[in-house]
Amino acid sequence: xxxxxxxxxxxxxxxxxxxxxxxxxxxxxxxxxxxxxxxxxxxxxxxxxxxxxxxxxxxxxxxxxxxxxxxxxxxxxxxxxxxxxxxxxxxxxxxxxxxxxxxxxxxxxxxxxxxxxxxxxxxxxxxxxxxxxxxxxxxxxxxxxxxxxxxxxxxxxxxxxxxxxxxxxxxxxxxxxxxxxxxxxxxxxxxxxxxxxxxxxxxxxxxxxxxxxxxxxxxxxxxxxxxxxxxxxxxxxxxxxxxxxxxxxxxxxxxxxxxxxxxxxxxxxxxxxxxxxxxxxxxxxxxxxxxxxxxxxxxxxxxxxxxxxxxxxxxxxxxxxxxxxxxxxxxxxxxxxxxxxxxxxxxxxxxxxxxxxxxxxxxxxxxxxxx
Amino acid sequence: xxxxxxxxxxxxxxxxxxxxxxxxxxxxxxxxxxxxxxxxxxxxxxxxxxxxxxxxxxxxxxxxxxxxxxxxxxxxxxxxxxxxxxxxxxxxxxxxxxxxxxxxxxxxxxxxxxxxxxxxxxxxxxxxxxxxxxxxxxxxxxxxxxxxxxxxxxxxxxxxxxxxxxxxxxxxxxxxxxxxxxxxxxxxxxxxxxxxxxxxxxxxxxxxxxxxxxxxxxxxxxxxxxxxxxxxxxxxxxxxxxxxxxxxxxxxxxxxxxxxxxxxxxxxxxxxxxxxxxxxxxxxxxxxxxxxxxxxxxxxxxxxxxxxxxxxxxxxxxxxxxxxxxxxxxxxxxxxxxxxxxxxxxxxxxxxxxxxxxxxxxxxxxxxxxxxxxxxxxxxxxxxxxxxxxxxxxxxxxxxxxxxxxxxxxxxxxxxxxxxxxxxxxxxxxxxxxxxxxxxxxxxxxxxxxxxxxxxxxxxxxxxxxxxxxxxxxxxxxxxxxxxxxxxxxxxxxxxxxxxxxxxxxx
Numbered sequence: 100x101x102x103x104x105x106x107x108x109x110x111x112x113x114x115x116x117x118x119x120x121x122x123x124x125x126x127x128x129x130x131x132x133x134x135x136x137x138x139x140x141x142x143x144x145x146x147x148x149x150x151x152x153x154x155x156x157x158x159x160x161x162x163x164x165x166x167x168x169x170x171x172x173x174x175x176x177x178x179x180x181x182x183x184x185x186x187x188x189x190x191x192x193x194x195x196x197x198x199x200x201x202x203x204x205x206x207x208x209x210x211x212x213x214x215x216x217x218x219x220x221x222x223x224x225x226x227x228x229x230x231x232x233x234x235x236x237x238x239x240x241x242x243x244x245x246x247x248x249x250x251x252x253x254x255x256x257x258x259x260x261x262x263x264x265x266x267x268x269x270x271x272x273x274x275x276x277x278x279x280x281x282x283x284x285x286x287x288x289x290x291x292x293x294x295x296x297x298x299x300x301x302x303x304x305x306x307x308x309x310x311x312x313x314x315x316x317x318x319x320x321x322x323x324x325x326x327x328x329x330x331x332x333x334x335x336x337x338x339x340x341x342x343x344x345x346x347x348x349x350x351x352x353x354x355x356x357x358x359x360x361x362x363x364x365x366x367x368x369x370x371x372x373x374x375x376x377x378x379x380x381x382x383x384x385x386x387x388x389x390x391x392x393x394x395x396x397x398x399x400x401x402x403x404x405x406x407x408x409x410x411x412x413x414x415x416x417x418x419x420x421x422x423x424x425x426x427x428x429x430x431x432x433x434x435x436x437x438x439x440x441x442x443x444x445x446x447x448x449x450x451x452x453x454x455x456x457x458x459x460x461x462x463x464x465x466x467x468x469x470x
Numbered sequence: 471x472x473x474x475x476x477x478x479x480x481x482x483x484x485x486x487x488x489x490x491x492x493x494x495x496x497x498x499x500x501x502x503x504x505x506x507x508x509x510x511x512x513x514x515x516x517x518x519x520x521x522x523x524x525x526x527x528x529x530x531x532x533x534x535x536x537x538x539x540x541x542x543x544x545x546x547x548x549x550x551x552x553x554x555x556x557x558x559x560x561x562x563x564x565x566x567x568x569x570x571x572x573x574x575x576x577x578x579x580x581x582x583x584x585x586x587x588x589x590x591x592x593x594x595x596x597x598x599x600x601x602x603x604x605x606x607x608x609x610x611x612x613x614x615x616x617x618x619x620x621x622x623x624x625x626x627x628x629x630x631x632x633x634x635x636x637x638x639x640x641x642x643x644x645x646x647x648x649x650x651x652x653x654x655x656x657x658x659x660x661x662x663x664x665x666x667x668x669x670x671x672x673x674x675x676x677x678x679x680x681x682x683x684x685x686x687x688x689x690x691x692x693x694x695x696x697x698x699x700x701x702x703x704x705x706x707x708x709x710x711x712x713x714x715x716x717x718x719x720x721x722x723x724x725x726x727x728x729x730x731x732x733x734x735x736x737x738x739x740x741x742x743x744x745x746x747x748x749x750x751x752x753x754x755x756x757x758x759x760x761x762x763x764x765x766x767x768x769x770x771x772x773x774x775x776x777x778x779x780x781x782x783x784x785x786x787x788x789x790x791x792x793x794x795x796x797x798x799x800x801x802x803x804x805x806x807x808x809x810x811x812x813x814x815x816x817x818x819x820x821x822x823x824x825x826x827x828x829x830x831x832x833x834x835x836x837x838x839x840x841x842x843x844x845x846x847x848x849x850x851x852x853x854x855x856x857x858x859x860x861x862x863x864x865x866x867x868x869x870x871x872x873x874x875x876x877x878x879x880x881x882x883x884x885x886x887x888x889x890x891x892x893x894x895x896x897x898x899x900x901x902x903x904x905x906x907x908x909x910x911x912x913x914x915x916x917x918x919x920x921x922x923x924x925x926x927x928x929x930x931x932x933x934x935x936x937x938x939x940x941x942x943x944x945x946x947x948x949x950x951x952x953x954x955x956x957x958x959x960x961x962x963x964x965x966x967x968x969x970x971x972x973x974x975x976x977x
Binding site (some may be wrong): 112129131132133134135137138153154155156159160163165166180181183185186187188189190211212213214216217220221376380381382383384386391392393394395421422445446447448449450451 | 688689690691692693715716717718719720721722723724725728729732752753754793794795804805806808809810811812813814815816850851852920921922925926945950951952953954955966967968970
């Protein structure tokens, strides 16, 4: 039985079934990481996107019970060259195909993924569909469907109710916690669990609030620090969240990751723009302009900060991408705020920027003790 | 600056043409930066001794005496010792110890000799690992055959006996019972330069994983690639079938070991390339650091060709003070050397052994390298890469069938032994096992090769899929999995839909 990958420009690629039967659509993006498919499958920043893996053999180490980054599958589909039927790893509990089929995700394998990657590289990201039905009909439906840039994904992926993070994971905000831990309020626009795990390990008690939380609600928790989480979609569509950030800016130490970087940028008056095909992978070099040091980072973003727009805002550029010189980090020193575009929590990707968590927690502690 | 480069001398078992490749790259790289290169090498059958590769060439024995004469005449400002393999490195160390480098005011470029000693002397290496909390297998130091007898009662079997400072683990061996290590040890003690030896816990059956890493003088670190050995621990990595990148590691395992590798090269203060070998428990997150090669090595040549990342070229530039973000990635032409290659294919390396020339030689493979060369193949599936590599070996076998096993003349018990004991023929013995109906579990129990590889082989044998599919297109090895338009003329043949364009003009 055939399955098709249909691009909005009308090109059709025939492949073989993977995951559930049916039809799905989303913005087609590629990720160049050679490991980490399970984390990517559950990363909320991939909401609304079909992820193509450039590494040809996906599913080799199966799916395990530990490496989930959220409670559900986030991309709308995946495209691979070959999905492994006989995974081998001591933690593996099922094949990627069984996992996708169980969760109802329509995907495709047997695709010349390098060919499709090169199209995305030269023509930019595009809307696409995967179908087990007629490709021409799928193309018609694709042409009439809402584009990625017009959709609000943050509302869909954010938690509906506040929760806390403890030693063994999610717990209610009423759960008791060690009072020596610093209280970090996280504004959830599409959080990955590993951010919470890292902050917990660094000595925090994370309290996670929905993206609709107001600045008064955030400050009502009397946090020692505030985190703006990563998340999917066009950051320019998030005016209400930007207003919330403005309301807390300067009142507590504030830290942003990925979308959080773009939210901080907008809160001080800067703007963002869409990259032609984004940065998605585990090998992106980032230079810290203060130390001159380069770190290999995990990235997943389709939008970037316009450096020109930061002029006169009080924000300074702290880090840049070595490949394309785009902005990877900003700081607003007088407002105790700083953010980075990449993922210090890794999962997937290199652990080199993990020290950020300890640094930010240290800053929270300093501010708390001097108050 | 005038730089002296020490070549690798004659090709010997355990050290092949990879150091000519590395040395040639280094000479070119130094000249690109405007430095004058003086080369000393005794081997005329090398590219590095070709006219134009160096500015001055001395075909002389690689000894302290001859080297001093060259230094006295040329008065180089600096010496680059980490690109000529172990021979070059040992000679540089002797020159330093003899006070010759100091006498003529020759600076050592790249990784400091003190760091190299720390990495190569097992005792100081182990104490450094303990300092930075990286695990090393338990071991005992042996200074004499008498002492070796004493530790026999202490060691956990199987154990490994091996010397420090040797090529390709010469003089090492695995002992399964009390009788064995003494013999191997005495032989090894004579071969080793300083008469020091290690008895070490054997990690037979654990996964053997390597990371090829680089660090510059500013402390920027990258991983060029990681590699997974098909043959589990117990077989020298030079005698192992090696796959890049790793196939059976989850992201957690991959980055746990990557992080350990970078921590080690930072602690050692490496300035250039380095190879870190680790053993990973197939049933958990435990790992041990087995060995660090603080220089460009055989694995670096493989990693360079597997990824397209020119390790020796970059290492030479790091040695003269450039940082990774200042060095261009020549492959893409648009990005920098400070990144980690992303592969969108699978690489299989198979060693080439000289047993066809030594018909009576012991074909058993263990911790002392026996291969004299290797072949590498690239493709989009493991199956085709493996078959291409077999085809490249220039042995009688053209696929997973071996005349020795055809027709089932050999008894099942003989076959099982050939699956259990690593030799140059084990790959075909495993295939024959599947042909005779053995299961993945049965074969895994004998050879401990990861079931991922065995499942692939089983499908190849059972599906009669053990022949090369005619390639239809060529694709590019571009270091970046197609993310950036690249200018490299480096390709592999594969099944696929579209060709990668061959660029007519280079920038």
